[in-house]
Amino acid sequence: MLPIVLLSVLGIVLLFLGFLKSRAVLLPATLLFLAVTLAVNFLDWNKTYLFFNDMLRTNNLSMVFTAIMLGSAFMVVALSGSFMDTDEAQPAEYYALMLFSLVGAIMMVGFENLIMLFVGVEILSVAMYVLTGSDKRNLRSNEAALKYFLMGAFATGIMLFGIALLYGATGSFTIAGIGAYAANQQGLSLLLYVGLLMLLIGLLFKVSAAPFHFWTPDVYDGAPTIFTAFMSTVVKTAGFAALFRLLSVSFEGVYGFWWTILAIIAALTLVVGNITAVYQNSFKRMMAYSSISHAGYLLIGLASLGAQTKQAIVFYSLAYSVATISAFGVLLLVARQRSTQTITGEGVITENFDSFNGLARKNPLLGFTMAVSMLSLAGIPLTAGFWGKFYIFSTAVERGQIWLLVVAVLMSAVGIYYYFRVIIAMYFRDGATETIQVAPFYQYVLLGATIITIGLGIAPGLLQGLF
Amino acid sequence: MLTLFLIFYPVVAATLILMIRGERVKQAALVAALVEFGFVAFAFAGFRPDASSQFGFDYAWxxxxxxxFSAGIDGISILLVLLTGLLVPLIVLSTFKHSYKQSSLFYALMLYMQAALMGVFTARDGFLFYFFFEAALIPIYFLAAMWGGSNRVAVTFKFFxxxxxxxxFMLLALxxxxxxxxxxxxxxxSAAIADFYKLNLTPAAQNWLFWAFFIAFAIKMPVFPFHTWQPDTYVESPTPATMLLAGIMLKMGVYGLIRFILPIVPLGVETWGRTAVVLAVIGIVYGSIIAIRQRDMKRLIAYSSFSHVGLMAAGVFSLTETGMQGALIQMLAHGINVVGMFFVADIIFSRTNTNQLDQLGGITKSTPRLTVFFMIMLLGSVALPLTNGFIGEFLLLHGVFTYNHYLGLAAGFTIIFGAVYMLRMFQKSMFGMPSARTESFADLSSTESLVFIPLVVLIFWIGIYPQTFLKVTEPSVVSIMKYIGTTAVSLK
Structure with missing residues (x-):
C-alpha cells in the first residue's frame, strides 16, 4: 500500500523536477525515491493488510516480490546514466514512467480482485509501451513500440474477456471467491475453464511464453537497452508473481485441468527460446530469447504447483533479474564504446557477440561481471542461477514431472552453448582491447550484482527467513 | 575439521596468489600446494582403517x-584425497620451466581446482557433491581454454x-x-549420501537412476562411447591442465560409481551392470588399438588413459571386492603414472617443439636420467610386476575374470596392447638415430628430476608393499559391498 502511494506521488514529483535546468539531479533523486520506497515496503513485515475495499493485499510474499522489483528498478536506474545524457532524451519523463509502471507491477503482486489485476497490468503495460518507443529518432524503436502496443492491447483484451467469463461462471471478481467456487465445482464448467484459459493467455503474453512470444525479440531488440533490462526483469517478475497468486489461490482446485496446458507451454517455451537463441548474432536478441527460455523454467515451477513453488519462483526471479541487469549493464558500456561511425556520421551501435571480443583483457572487472552473470543464467554452480534451477527442478520432481524435467535438462545444456559464446568472446578471442572508462558508481552497482549472484550461489540459505 | 581445511585452505591460498605479481608466483604456488600436502599427509597418517567417516564437519547449508554442508574422509575417499594432495605440488613443480602469461591466475585456478576436487572426494551430502563436481569444471575449463593450443576454444567448449x-542428469537423480x-x-x-543408501527404491526407479548417474560418470571418466571429448581436450590443453584432467579429474567418475551407483541402485546394477562392463571392455580394447596407431605422444597417452579407465569401470562393476579394491589402488597408480607420462611428453615437447613420434628418436644418447625415469613410468603403465600398475591391474582383472571369464579375457588384452603401444612409443622416441630436432637434447634439470623422484618412489612403494594403501580402503569397500549383496571374494 505505502509503496504504491509513494511511487505515485514521487513519480509526479519527478515530473516537476524535470522543469529544473539541471538534469543531474534526476538520477540521484530517482535512486533516492526507489531506496525510500524499498525501505518503506518492509514496514509492514509479518503483517497482512487489506486495502482499497479489500481489493489489494500485502503479505510477506508480496513484499518480497515488490522488493525484488524495486531492487531491479534501482539497479536499472543506476545504470541508466549514459542513456539519459543524450540531447533528445527526456529523463524526467522516463524515470516517472518507470515509477508509474512499478505501481502497476506492485498491484500485480498483491491483487485480491481480478479488476485490480487488470488495472495493474494496464498501468504497467502502458508505461512500457511508451518507454519502448522512447528513442524517437530510431525506426526500430518506433516499430517495437507499435508492435508491442498492438499485440499487448490484443492480449489484454483477451484477458479482460477471460475475467468477464470467470465472473459469469462464479459470480465473483475476488480471487478467494473464485477459488471457493473452483474448489467445490462439480463436473465440467465450460465458462470457468474458458475464462481461466483466456486469463492465462493474457498473462502468458506478458511473460513472453511460447507461443505468445513473437513480439519479444523485436521489442527487446528495438527498445533502448536500458528499458530492455527493465522490461525483462520487472515485467517478468510481476507477471510470474501474478500467475502464481492466481493459480495458487483461485485455481488450485482445478489443477488437473490447467497443469497439462502449462506443462506443454513450458516445454514449448524452453525449446523455442533455447534453440532460437543459439542462432542469434546479436547479443541483445540472444538475451531476448534467453528471457523467453527463463520464462519456460519458471513455468515448470508453476505447472508443478506445490509447497516448494513459492520459494522456487522467488529465488529464480531474483537470480534471473540480477544476472540479466548486470549483463545489460555491461552491454550498455560495450555497445557505446564499440559503436562505429558510418559515412553519414551517425553512430551505429553494434550489439553483436563480436563486440565482446577480447573484452576481459583490458577490462577484467567488466569481463568478470559478464562471465558471472552468464554462468548464472546458464545455471552453473557457484552462482545463484544454479540454485534457481535447482529449486525449480525440485518442484517438478516433487510432482513427478519427469518428462518435463528431461526437456528442461536438455535445454539447459543448449543454454550453456549460447551463454558461453559471450565468455569465449571475452576471454579467448582477440579484439579491440581498449580500456573502457566506467564511472565509479556504475562499477559499484555491477560489482554489487556480481556479489549478490555469487553470494546466493554459495549460501542460498540466506534468503530463507524471508518468506 | 581437517577436511574443512583441506577444502578451504586452497581457496584462500589461491586468492592470495592472485594478488602476487611476477616470478615469485610459482614458488608461492608450490609452497601453498606443499602445505596442503602436509595436511593430507597428516590425515593419511592419522586415518583409522575402518569404515567410518573421519576428520569430518557438518553445518547446515x-x-x-x-x-x-557436510564432508569427511572414509576409506574410499582417503586414497583420492592423497592423490590430489600429492599430485598438485608435483604438477606445480613441473611447470617451473615454463612461463605462462597471467601466471598468478594460472596457479590460482589450479589451486581452486584442487579445492573443488577435495570437495568432490569428501562430500557427504549429495548436493554438496554435485556442487563441487560442477565447480571443478570451471577452473579447468579456463585453464585449458586460456593457455591451451591453437584449437583450444572449440575443443574445450565441447568438453565443457x-x-x-x-x-x-545426475542432478535430476539426486x-x-x-x-x-x-x-x-x-x-x-535429507540429501545425505548415507541416507540415500538406506532407501528402498523400486526396480523401475533404480533402472533409470542407474543411467542418470552412469551417464554423468561415464562422460567424466570417460567410458566408451562417451569419450569423444577426451583425446582432443588432452592434446589441446596445456600439460598441467592435462595432468589435472587425466591424473585426478577422471577419478571423479570412478569415485562416483563406487560412492553412488553401487550402494544406491544395486538392483539397477544387477540389470544394467553387464551392459556397463561390456561398454567398458569395448573401451579398453578400442582405446588400446587406437593408441597403437597414434603418432602423437600426448594423443597416445590420452588413448591409453581412456583404455585404463575402462578397466577401472569394469572392475567396479564386477561387483567383487578385489575388483573394487583394484579400482581404488589403480586410481592412485594411474594418477601417478599418467602425470609422469605427460610430464615426459611435456619435457620432450619443450626441447624439440614436437610430440610427433616420427620426428623424434635417439634421445637416450644424451639423457641417462630421462631414460631411466621414462622407463620406470612406462613399466608402471604396462603393469610390470613390482610396479604400481601391476597391483591395480591384477586385482581389476581378477575381479572382471571372476565376474565373467570371457570379458575378463578380453579385458586382459589391455596388458598386451599396453605393452605394445607403450614400448613402441618409447622405442620411437628414445631409441634409434637422433633426428634434427633431438640432436642437442639436454638431460633433465634438477627441478625436473625432483618431480620424478616422488613418483618413482610411489610406483615402487605401491608395487612392492601395496598393503599400506589396501588396508585403509578395505573396511570401507567391505561396507559398500554389503549393499550389493554379493558374496565378496575376500582379499587376503
Whole structure:
C-alpha cells in the first residue's frame, strides 16, 4: 500500500523536477525515491493488510516480490546514466514512467480482485509501451513500440474477456471467491475453464511464453537497452508473481485441468527460446530469447504447483533479474564504446557477440561481471542461477514431472552453448582491447550484482527467513 | 575439521596468489600446494582403517531443506584425497620451466581446482557433491581454454558442454533421491549420501537412476562411447591442465560409481551392470588399438588413459571386492603414472617443439636420467610386476575374470596392447638415430628430476608393499559391498 502511494506521488514529483535546468539531479533523486520506497515496503513485515475495499493485499510474499522489483528498478536506474545524457532524451519523463509502471507491477503482486489485476497490468503495460518507443529518432524503436502496443492491447483484451467469463461462471471478481467456487465445482464448467484459459493467455503474453512470444525479440531488440533490462526483469517478475497468486489461490482446485496446458507451454517455451537463441548474432536478441527460455523454467515451477513453488519462483526471479541487469549493464558500456561511425556520421551501435571480443583483457572487472552473470543464467554452480534451477527442478520432481524435467535438462545444456559464446568472446578471442572508462558508481552497482549472484550461489540459505 | 581445511585452505591460498605479481608466483604456488600436502599427509597418517567417516564437519547449508554442508574422509575417499594432495605440488613443480602469461591466475585456478576436487572426494551430502563436481569444471575449463593450443576454444567448449550435460542428469537423480528420503513435520528431507543408501527404491526407479548417474560418470571418466571429448581436450590443453584432467579429474567418475551407483541402485546394477562392463571392455580394447596407431605422444597417452579407465569401470562393476579394491589402488597408480607420462611428453615437447613420434628418436644418447625415469613410468603403465600398475591391474582383472571369464579375457588384452603401444612409443622416441630436432637434447634439470623422484618412489612403494594403501580402503569397500549383496571374494 505505502509503496504504491509513494511511487505515485514521487513519480509526479519527478515530473516537476524535470522543469529544473539541471538534469543531474534526476538520477540521484530517482535512486533516492526507489531506496525510500524499498525501505518503506518492509514496514509492514509479518503483517497482512487489506486495502482499497479489500481489493489489494500485502503479505510477506508480496513484499518480497515488490522488493525484488524495486531492487531491479534501482539497479536499472543506476545504470541508466549514459542513456539519459543524450540531447533528445527526456529523463524526467522516463524515470516517472518507470515509477508509474512499478505501481502497476506492485498491484500485480498483491491483487485480491481480478479488476485490480487488470488495472495493474494496464498501468504497467502502458508505461512500457511508451518507454519502448522512447528513442524517437530510431525506426526500430518506433516499430517495437507499435508492435508491442498492438499485440499487448490484443492480449489484454483477451484477458479482460477471460475475467468477464470467470465472473459469469462464479459470480465473483475476488480471487478467494473464485477459488471457493473452483474448489467445490462439480463436473465440467465450460465458462470457468474458458475464462481461466483466456486469463492465462493474457498473462502468458506478458511473460513472453511460447507461443505468445513473437513480439519479444523485436521489442527487446528495438527498445533502448536500458528499458530492455527493465522490461525483462520487472515485467517478468510481476507477471510470474501474478500467475502464481492466481493459480495458487483461485485455481488450485482445478489443477488437473490447467497443469497439462502449462506443462506443454513450458516445454514449448524452453525449446523455442533455447534453440532460437543459439542462432542469434546479436547479443541483445540472444538475451531476448534467453528471457523467453527463463520464462519456460519458471513455468515448470508453476505447472508443478506445490509447497516448494513459492520459494522456487522467488529465488529464480531474483537470480534471473540480477544476472540479466548486470549483463545489460555491461552491454550498455560495450555497445557505446564499440559503436562505429558510418559515412553519414551517425553512430551505429553494434550489439553483436563480436563486440565482446577480447573484452576481459583490458577490462577484467567488466569481463568478470559478464562471465558471472552468464554462468548464472546458464545455471552453473557457484552462482545463484544454479540454485534457481535447482529449486525449480525440485518442484517438478516433487510432482513427478519427469518428462518435463528431461526437456528442461536438455535445454539447459543448449543454454550453456549460447551463454558461453559471450565468455569465449571475452576471454579467448582477440579484439579491440581498449580500456573502457566506467564511472565509479556504475562499477559499484555491477560489482554489487556480481556479489549478490555469487553470494546466493554459495549460501542460498540466506534468503530463507524471508518468506 | 581437517577436511574443512583441506577444502578451504586452497581457496584462500589461491586468492592470495592472485594478488602476487611476477616470478615469485610459482614458488608461492608450490609452497601453498606443499602445505596442503602436509595436511593430507597428516590425515593419511592419522586415518583409522575402518569404515567410518573421519576428520569430518557438518553445518547446515540450506537449513529448511535439510541440505547440509557436510564432508569427511572414509576409506574410499582417503586414497583420492592423497592423490590430489600429492599430485598438485608435483604438477606445480613441473611447470617451473615454463612461463605462462597471467601466471598468478594460472596457479590460482589450479589451486581452486584442487579445492573443488577435495570437495568432490569428501562430500557427504549429495548436493554438496554435485556442487563441487560442477565447480571443478570451471577452473579447468579456463585453464585449458586460456593457455591451451591453437584449437583450444572449440575443443574445450565441447568438453565443457559434454560434461555439464551429463551431470545435469545426475542432478535430476539426486533431486529424485532427495524426495524419496523420509520427511516429517519436524525434519525436512535429507540429501545425505548415507541416507540415500538406506532407501528402498523400486526396480523401475533404480533402472533409470542407474543411467542418470552412469551417464554423468561415464562422460567424466570417460567410458566408451562417451569419450569423444577426451583425446582432443588432452592434446589441446596445456600439460598441467592435462595432468589435472587425466591424473585426478577422471577419478571423479570412478569415485562416483563406487560412492553412488553401487550402494544406491544395486538392483539397477544387477540389470544394467553387464551392459556397463561390456561398454567398458569395448573401451579398453578400442582405446588400446587406437593408441597403437597414434603418432602423437600426448594423443597416445590420452588413448591409453581412456583404455585404463575402462578397466577401472569394469572392475567396479564386477561387483567383487578385489575388483573394487583394484579400482581404488589403480586410481592412485594411474594418477601417478599418467602425470609422469605427460610430464615426459611435456619435457620432450619443450626441447624439440614436437610430440610427433616420427620426428623424434635417439634421445637416450644424451639423457641417462630421462631414460631411466621414462622407463620406470612406462613399466608402471604396462603393469610390470613390482610396479604400481601391476597391483591395480591384477586385482581389476581378477575381479572382471571372476565376474565373467570371457570379458575378463578380453579385458586382459589391455596388458598386451599396453605393452605394445607403450614400448613402441618409447622405442620411437628414445631409441634409434637422433633426428634434427633431438640432436642437442639436454638431460633433465634438477627441478625436473625432483618431480620424478616422488613418483618413482610411489610406483615402487605401491608395487612392492601395496598393503599400506589396501588396508585403509578395505573396511570401507567391505561396507559398500554389503549393499550389493554379493558374496565378496575376500582379499587376503
Amino acid at each position: 540450506i537449513g529448511s531443506l535439510g541440505i547440509r 558442454v559434454y560434461t555439464i550435460f551429463g551431470s545435469l 533431486v529424485y533421491l532427495y524426495y524419496q528420503t523420509p520427511a516429517t513435520d519436524l525434519s525436512a528431507h
